[in-house]
Amino acid sequence: MHSRCDSCPVSSYSPAETAEKSGFSIDTLRYYEKIGLLSGIARNSSGRRVFSDDDLRWLGMLQCLRGTGMPIAEMLRYSELARGGGGTVQERLAILQEHDRRVEEQIARLQDQQRQIQWKIDLYRGEVCDGVPA
Amino acid sequence: MHSRCDSCPVSSYSPAETAEKSGFSIDTLRYYEKIGLLSGIARNSSGRRVFSDDDLRWLGMLQCLRGTGMPIAEMLRYSELARGGGGTVQERLAILQEHDRRVEEQIARLQDQQRQIQWKIDLYRGEVCDGVPA
DNA sequence: CCTTGACCTGGAGCGCACTCCAGGTCGCAA
DNA sequence: TTGCGACCTGGAGTGCGCTCCAGGTCAAGG
Structure with missing residues (x-):
């Protein structure tokens, strides 16, 4: 995880890093993937989640919606539309x-x-x- | 219930009226009394709750605290102090x-x-x- | 080779704040 | 006198949004 070359703006993040950056707990990230709020989360060769910058941006949006009181069900609808x-x-x-x-x-x-x-x-x-x- | 004389500013209210005026459901009013957020609620001869203007004012305060996200436990502490x-x-x-x-x-x-x-x-x-x- | 620690899964459990229910009591009105 | 509707009680149930757990996998470090 956490490979970073200065000339390349694309990074990938471990669950722990993602939790820290997004403000969601690891459990919540797993839960969100399970219910479909997060989809297409990449996995490495041993099956672990690898989050991208895009994922992080999406999590930022989710944080914003949750933080303003949008119910999960509605976020779900929104994310289905987004897909x-x-x-x-x-x-x-x-x-x-x-x-x-x-x-x-x-x-x-x-x-x-x-x-x-x-x-x-x-x-x-x-x-x-x-x-x-x- | 609902006796009102024009020269007298003190009224009493049935549970239903109180629910409507306070914005809490009747069940919530009962619940709040049960846990101690409401105390000293009067009863009439047949055991029914009779709310006063004071009770209504207190409920207004509770509505305000709940509405701004204060947890029940803290409101409880506050109401114990108030008593x-x-x-x-x-x-x-x-x-x-x-x-x-x-x-x-x-x-x-x-x-x-x-x-x-x-x-x-x-x-x-x-x-x-x-x-x-x- | 063995431990450690981060991660995986499915599923159970939890905390909060109500909300609902069964079964009963009143007082009034037809 | 009977029916109705508003109310009573204790206690069980609900919905939401996580959070925790058991048991397992894997890669790197000593």
Whole structure:
């Protein structure tokens, strides 16, 4: 693993390296391959996984979708489309736009709730002098 | 249930009303009482729960903490402190401040990831004309 | 040659936060 | 007086997303 020549921008990564770089655990990487979120992961002669830069980029996308709360089932649909090639761009776009909308809501809701929490904090610190906030 | 006189600002609410107003399901309200997140919920003569305005306010706080990702175990600690009276204000404050910090991080991370998603969306729409964004 | 350690597989187990269920009790209304 | 619907209880079940385990393979180092 981890062969690297300076003139060549393509690297390959062991499961451990990939876990570290992607932020997923090795178990999760295996799990994702098992359920089909990762496909076409190369193997070396002794059957071990060899991840490519492309795989890492894809994992970055998955991390992003998971991190913003997309359920696995939907990521699965997205990744099936991604494997389906150029004809699926519209549908992929639709999924991302819908998701983006939900993320927007999520952020707005969090900000709202954070304000309430901060109001409570101020109250505990005795910095609320009188009455309800405007 | 649901007695209301115009001159009196104190109301009581049935489980169903409370569920609707608080955003928790009736089952969740029962569950929260069972585990100790809700305590001192009044009962009427036939053993049914009667929620007060205070209860509703507390539920609002819980909704806020849950909605921002605080685990049940930590909410439990907070609510035990809240029951503990004035001597616990410092500790409650510390919990909320720590939580506020985490919410801040969470929002920042979401915004970051949203940017990546939007970049991808733009890419699908063919609006990325050249190269990496500045 | 033998150990070590990273990796493999299929499948079981887990933690969280609910959610559902069976069986029962009320109070009201037809 | 009977039916209905909202509620009660303890406890079992669920869904999600991993996480762990037993038992095995392989390549390199001492």
